[in-house]
Amino acid sequence: MKTDRRRFLASIAALGLAGCEALSTQDWVLKLLGVGEWLNYRLHRLLIPDGKLAREYGEADISPWFKPNGADDIPDPDYQALVKRNFEGWKLEIGGLVEKPLQLSLAELRALPSRTQITRHDCVEGWSCIGKWQGVPLGALLKQAGLSPKANFIVFHCADLHGSDQAPYYESIDLVDAFHPQTILAYQMNGQPLPVAHGAPLRLRVERQLGYKMAKYVMKVEAVESFAELGEGKGGYWEDRGYDWYAGI
Numbered sequence: 001m002k003t004d005r006r007r008f009l010a011s012i013a014a015l016g017l018a019g020c021e022a023l024s025t026q027d028w029v030l031k032l033l034g035v036g037e038w039l040n041y042r043l044h045r046l047l048i049p050d051g052k053l054a055r056e057y058g059e060a061d062i063s064p065w066f067k068p069n070g071a072d073d074i075p076d077p078d079y080q081a082l083v084k085r086n087f088e089g090w091k092l093e094i095g096g097l098v099e100k101p102l103q104l105s106l107a108e109l110r111a112l113p114s115r116t117q118i119t120r121h122d123c124v125e126g127w128s129c130i131g132k133w134q135g136v137p138l139g140a141l142l143k144q145a146g147l148s149p150k151a152n153f154i155v156f157h158c159a160d161l162h163g164s165d166q167a168p169y170y171e172s173i174d175l176v177d178a179f180h181p182q183t184i185l186a187y188q189m190n191g192q193p194l195p196v197a198h199g200a201p202l203r204l205r206v207e208r209q210l211g212y213k214m215a216k217y218v219m220k221v222e223a224v225e226s227f228a229e230l231g232e233g234k235g236g237y238w239e240d241r242g243y244d245w246y247a248g249i
């Protein structure tokens with residue numbers, strides 16, 4: 001028993017030391033996750049190369065119908081007014097721990113180099129759909145804004161509110177996922193402007209994670225040291241309600 005426990009603790013220590021991320025990120029992550037989830041996170045980060053791509057599919061694989069899930073519209077009159085004028089006047093904010101906060105219109109985002117990918121979306125509820133997404137690599141935007149060395153996570157603030165307490169949807173990812181080549185802020189789905197049901201004007205695609213990480217209706221991107229002070233402190237709307245923060249697949 002004793003040696004088992006010692007071996008278990010030694011392997012935890014090895015996992016912690018093996019990565020070359022800033023130690024502070026690991027400290028935060030360990031503090032915020034349970035040991036089981038943290039081990040899963042460290043194992044993924046250790047065993048899967050940071051830049052390994054999620055599988056991409058062909059045009060013929062695109063699902064004829066992609067199930068909208070969670071919020072599929074936002075009753076807020078300001079949002080409805082934006083929809084009416086095709087998001088004219090809307091700007092994505094990029095702020096927090098950056099040297100140069102940015103505000104980008106949809107036209108400015110569309111003018112930047114983009115990535116297009118056909119990927120499978122897996123919802124934790126057990127369904128999957130394949131869709132084609134086009135958008136701006138998040139890493140390029142973060143480089144433009146100049147991420148502070150203190151930043152450990154990227155938070156996505158969304159426009160939709162849920163439940164009787166009107167809690168805003170939000171999500172967060174680490175910097176490995178933030179700079180992954182398939183992590184994009186998508187404004188186009190299956191060759192059309194992103195529909196309202198799927199998060200217009202802009203939604204996150206973070207292809208190595210489950211569906212609830214893919215924040216729709218993204219209004220603000222914020223670089224933070226810790227997400228402990230946001231919402232209920234677990235790093236996302238569903239995380240605050242018991243889901244794992246690390247939803248790597």
Ligand SMILES: Nc1nc2c(c(=O)[nH]1)N[C@H]1C(S)=C(S)[C@@H](COP(=O)(O)O)O[C@H]1N2
Nearest residue numbers: 067068069070071123158169211212214216
């Ligand atoms: N802002 C926001 N983002 C969200 C949700 C939501 O309710 N609000 N639902 C999540 C869940 S659980 C899933 S499976 C996907 C669904 O994306 P889709 O509507 O394009 O299928 O969005 C995720 N992102």
Ligand SMILES: [Mo]
Nearest residue numbers: 123124211212
């Ligand atoms: Mo989901």
